[in-house]
Ligand SMILES: Nc1ncnc2c1ncn2[C@@H]1O[C@H](COP(=O)(O)OP(=O)(O)O)[C@@H](O)[C@H]1O
């Protein structure tokens with residue numbers, strides 16, 4: 001079992017050079033629906049890469065290709081510079097890729113510790129659960145992520161607020177020595193204060209050196225935490241923007257009008273483009 | 276959801292070794308629990324006490340050591356079935372086949388001990404065959420539920436009809452099969468001597484105390500606070516009082532005298548199944564699948580496997596119960612596995628507090644519920660009431676228990692738990 005006992009809280013890690021995950025020319029169709037067309041995408045350690053686009057742009061489909069839920073029709077997935085084939089969520093987990101979904105994938109009737117270790121319980125030779133160990137490590141993980149609002153980690157998840165639950169889902173994803181955490185609309189079901197809580201947590205993950213992909217169609221949220229932004233439109237990637245060097249208008253325009261810089265070779269107006 | 280309260284609350288529950296504080300916490304938690312309707316076993320224990328007091332007034336020979344032993348043996352088979360029901364209900368599924376499946380076990384155990392037949396085996400082997408057969412049948416039914424996706428209600432309803440049909444076909448020819456094997460009959464008819472009874476009480480108490488001590492020590496070592504030290508002590512004392520009390524009363528009985536083996540078997544299964552449900556990854560996964568099957572699947576749990584194993588447990592426990600029920604009568608006849616057995620077993624689990632919707636319940640609720648049903652039925656019998664009255668009263672108690680539980684749930688939801 002590869003449970004880390006939480007993170008070392010450090011200073012912001014500089015964004016690394018080689019992408020931890022690189023997608024090259026991914027295409028995927030469902031029957032007659034061309035969901036993805038020749039999409040390039042990359043994310044580096046220490047970076048929050050936002051993936052934005054209208055409903056149906058193909059964001060979820062793209063990350064499901066990484067999760068091994070869909071297999072792309074064509075294209076290549078590189079992890080840490082090496083080509084990989086991901087056929088199941090387990091393959092992804094083995095590489096160190098974890099996912100957090102919008103619809104809070106926790107068991108309401110189980111407590112925080114039980115959820116954190118669900119499916120990967122620590123046990124001894126008698127098949128007994130090592131409750132104290134799991135409880136201690138859960139406390140450490142949450143502490144290292146500064147998730148401090150949960151009164152008791154032995155209370156059922158049903159009694160937590162939406163933001164707390166999503167925080168637990170995120171903590172669950174990162175406690176397995178994961179390198180890349182992909183969050184698909186993690187705040188879509190949350191209110192303002194709860195959203196803030198989760199976004200803070202997302203920022204902290206990148207500060208601790210993880211690569212983070214954040215899918216959202218709330219640009220306000222994206223501009224708050226993302227270091228870079230990839231825009232998808234109608235299944236094509238239409239640009240990669242650095243948060244520092246772009247504006248919300250520009251990104252909105254890319255989402256809606258989809259200036260297909262890459263596709264039709266219109267002169268670059270954006271500061272940075274996927275190479 | 277009480278997000279406001281939680282957001283402002285102080286940090287996560289980190290270890291704090293202050294006993295006085297923990298004690299104050301105990302009372303506070305007890306109060307919180309009462310207010311929010313989280314009552315645990317309290318209502319059913321109080322209910323049981325009321326039932327006992329009522330019948331003690333109503334019938335002169337109810338509150339006797341002899342009748343105490345009677346109730347234990349009367350409820351043993353039912354309790355075994357109800358243990359299996361708890362697991363199935365934890366998944367949010369149902370198993371309607373267990374009544375006649377227990378009949379199949381009775382039939383098998385009687386058949387495989389039959390003197391003079393070509394397939395006479397030692398009693399324990401016959402028992403193993405019967406229980407194994409039922410677990411296998413449960414596994415087949417579970418596979419149809421888990422792999423094909425047919426609702427468990429339909430699969431096990433079909434099972435109910437099929438196994439009833441098999442029993443009728445076989446016994447219409449054979450009539451009654453008498454069980455002569457002592458091992459089999461002992462499961463319901465053996466009573467320990469006073470001395471052995473005391474030893475059993477000491478062992479049960481000792482094992483429980485040691486187990487508790489072990490988990491306290493490992494918690495301490497990991498720096499995890501013992502959340503309710505008083506409750507831990509109270510539980511050990513409670514177990515000691517219950518076991519020694521039971522043995523004392525059983526030893527006091529005249530006919531039959533001594534602690535019944537059937538009661539000991541119930542306790543053994545209670546311990547083993549509680550361990551399985553609460554202390555192993557498998558049990559954790561059963562709760563998870565019952566709580567949110569999709570979340571369990573995403574967490575990498577093999578949901579189909581869990582479902583199949585649970586139906587095997589359900590079938591196997593029906594087998595164990597069937598053997599004990601047959602042993603009590605020393606024979607198997609056309610009525611085996613029928614009557615109210617199935618509905619009593621489900622009622623027992625539900626009266627004990629196990630939810631029909633999955634993810635919530637305890638193994639012990641089967642025992643508590645079966646105790647209520649057996650006591651009421653025994654009490655009404657002793658007081659001279661007819662079967663009709665017993666059904667009506669059991670029905671009312673079932674309704675009361677579930678209504679109370681539903682109200683408690685509502686209160687909990689309102690108080691944000
Ligand atoms: N399993 C599927 N079968 C058929 N079509 C699908 C499936 N999943 C997604 N699609 C289609 O692919 C397109 C992209 O969907 P999706 O990736 O969910 O978009 P987004 O997450 O950006 O809102 C949509 O047109 C959607 O209808």
Ligand SMILES: [Mg+2]
Nearest residue numbers: 059060061184
């Ligand atoms: Mg989507």
